[in-house]
Amino acid sequence: MLNWGEPVWEVVDRDICARIGRLHTEHGVVETPALMPVINPGSRIINPKEILEQIKPKMVITNAYILYKNIDMREEAILNGIHKLLGFDGVVMADSGSYQLLRYGGVDITNHETLEFQKEIGVDIATPLDIPTPPRETHLRAEADLETTYKHLEEAIELFSGCKQLLNGPVQGSTYPDLRRESAKWVSSKPFDIHAIGGVVPLMERYEFVEVTRIILEVKKHLNPARPVHLFGCGHPMLLPLAVMLGCDLFDSAAYALYAKDHRYLTPEKTIKLEELEYFPCCCKLCTSTDPKTLKNSSNQEITMFLATHNLLVTLAEIEKIKQAIRQGVLWDLVVSRARAHPALLAATKEAIKEYEHLERFTPIYKPSGIKYVGEETHRHPVVARAKQRIAPLLEKTSLVVKHPLLGEIPWELSESYPMGQVVMENNKNKANTRQKHGDNLEKIRMIADYQFFPGAGQTLFPSEVEIQTSKKTGRIRDILLEGERIATLRAENSLLVLGELGAKRLHAHTKEPTFRVCVDPEAAPFISQGSSVFSKFVLNADQRIRPYDEVLVTTPGDKLIAHGKALLSGCEMTFFKRGVAVKTRGAIKPHGENRQKVCSYVPSWYKPKTDETYDETDGHNHGRG
Ligand SMILES: [Zn+2]
Structure with a gap:
């Protein structure tokens, strides 16, 4: 064998x-x-x-x-x-x-x-x-x-x-x-x-x-x-x-x-x-x-x-x-x-579908299509059930609770985020009722971070001094910066956050292991630092709360942050897989003062195993800028 x-x-x-x-x-x-x-x-x-x-x-x-x-x-x-x-x-x-x-x-x-x-x-x-x-x-x-x-x-x-x-x-x-x-x-x-x-x-x-x-x-x-x-x-x-x-x-x-x-x-x-x-x-x-x-x-x-x-x-x-x-x-x-x-x-x-917890563990954070209401069972869809669970503790933090046709009460800030903004109901009721502007953009991105990562993540990621850039055409939030450095980008298609280098550093600095971390073999670190993906065979351990397509922190033992990226596997799968990509690297963490030009170096063949990996989703910050 x-x-x-x-x-x-x-x-x-x-x-x-x-x-x-x-x-x-x-x-x-x-x-x-x-x-x-x-x-x-x-x-x-x-x-x-x-x-x-x-x-x-x-x-x-x-x-x-x-x-x-x-x-x-x-x-x-x-x-x-x-x-x-x-x-x-x-x-x-x-x-x-x-x-x-x-x-x-x-x-x-x-x-x-x-x-x-x-x-x-x-x-x-x-x-x-x-x-x-x-x-x-x-x-x-x-x-x-x-x-x-x-x-x-x-x-x-x-x-x-x-x-x-x-x-x-x-x-x-x-x-x-x-x-x-x-x-x-x-x-x-x-x-x-x-x-x-x-x-x-x-x-x-x-x-x-x-x-x-x-x-x-x-x-x-x-x-x-x-x-x-x-x-x-x-x-x-x-x-x-x-x-x-x-x-x-x-x-x-x-x-x-x-x-x-x-x-x-x-x-x-x-x-x-x-x-x-x-x-x-x-x-x-x-x-x-x-x-x-x-x-x-x-x-x-x-x-x-x-x-x-x-x-x-x-x-x-x-x-x-x-x-x-x-x-x-x-x-x-x-x-x-x-x-x-x-x-x-x-x-x-x-x-x-009674086994929501098991199904949810492997369910991606988002998919290209929205959730269609196709009968009573839709309430038990792992994506819907997960959203309800995450929203419950956030309701008391918002200045305005709005009524969502499928999910019930939600904070106004989340009305465009996946899956809330992508739910397809009869007569498209969803858009008419909940896509309303209220409060300010800082409230909104903080709430999205609380929803996407954990309650309190918004405060951690986005201090009051952040600069929120919006699309000139649509007025929608795009990049969130601090002193010119990108903390995150809000994806236009699903209103979820894609972390930038500063965002990854802030999340890392304010949380403890294993929160959103994928810890890798130090042997693989030099190549990941050059932008190579994290192959699953190098994963030593991972936060069990990570879901496919989550934004994650790539670390080495001792909790040294070396990169950040998008998980392609569930946290509970990462140490089992020995073939294919575990994390698609978005960027390496450069030591302070290092040349910020993208380095292109030799990656030896032993690091990059043969793979037919076909994930080719464009990173959020590379497109859709208005
Ligand atoms: Zn036939």
Whole structure:
């Protein structure tokens, strides 16, 4: 396995607990969330080569147990490798036979055999034979199964040590929160590359989505946040937005083929029997080429291939929709709209959003899109709930409380800040009611600092003598200076503060560790001081209150301030991630009297790890100046 050597996954964007990441393997880089079609090279009804040709997936999953049991396929796979056998040069993950164990109660392959076989045929991601305990089995049995799983996982670690193939460390524990928690902690302490949440297929089949949600939440709370998570057996598009919002990154679909064989047609919200279809509610290349009546008159083989292809295309399209929603910060809207597809999904969504504190911990401070009121659940949106929590202690400090249509009472100073100023209500009521000018600009920026950092931060950052520069065109606040040095800039698009060097120094001088600090290895300090980003592998510790996109102070041990920047990870994630950027540096702290020209010096390659980091948001003070 590559882990504890070179980590294989990095996060490049996020929304609530959802992540867009990049998984690095021997057969290329795959963007997550990703859906892996289950490819069975032995299938006679669904031609795997044709499916791969039509769909062109980046990553697939195949069952090592089924391959192993078929002597011809086994020999061919060993001789030529799995990629040749499948006629596919993308990423291949293997399942071990655990699913068959869950389904049929037994398999005639040992853990050692399946692992050796997966290693031999060159799968990119190998899976040990974990023991999936069915839901609501006795605690005693679930515990015993977990013990066996641990033994199998230990064996896998030994076998794959030093290998370039990635290793999956599945989490089991049936429907017992204590066992799921223990299992998540155990696998996190071992050098796995990805984790699967296993044993949930029977629950999904029975539409017990609330239980599935509870399991995901329990596991995610205790799993290493720097590793991608595979929700095993979740292939119906209706569940994907919620699962991604809770932090699942990989999915597999056997559903496309199973439903196709059963002549069932998938949509993002439900499954429809072909015989009931009068129209195709889909614009994929197949559905636009014919109509249900013609299809019904085709051969069984043709119908099955048609439905398998459509089912996969519609599922993959849902993944694209989810990723687009993450980028824009509107995943919540998609989850809430999908929740209307089925009462069980609505109940699961409500169960998920009860866990506000967990969801909020990973939710960025702002996103490009505002919060749309899309139903009662909007009140539980982590961004809305966080805003209410932060506003409560500030109400007594303001000279005027105004009524916000979604958040209730807010200080007038915050009426333009994210999310208050970006909330979209019916008839745009928000803007009419709360965007009113009152009091002075100093009051306003101090209140925003209190909201953004902590109550009292406004006084700390902005003494009475500050010079507040405003846009000549719009009159809006831009830069806040003290004796010509910039303390902060108010971002035009979300009315939140971007710290300048003086602001960082003032915040540092008036607070104690660990407040808003990211403490880094002194070894990395020279490069950060030259403007290089803070790579997560150099983070020693970080304030747990930091949220993605917070303004943070970069320090070295002994609380020496060396730079300031924008956090890209949550404080609680920073010490776990070993790949990618933790803080995008806005500026280095120059010792007094040093030349203020930007220095451009050599940064050695060992400092700057290979990364596909794509955060390219422009810093607040570089644009929008009026
Ligand atoms: Zn279609």
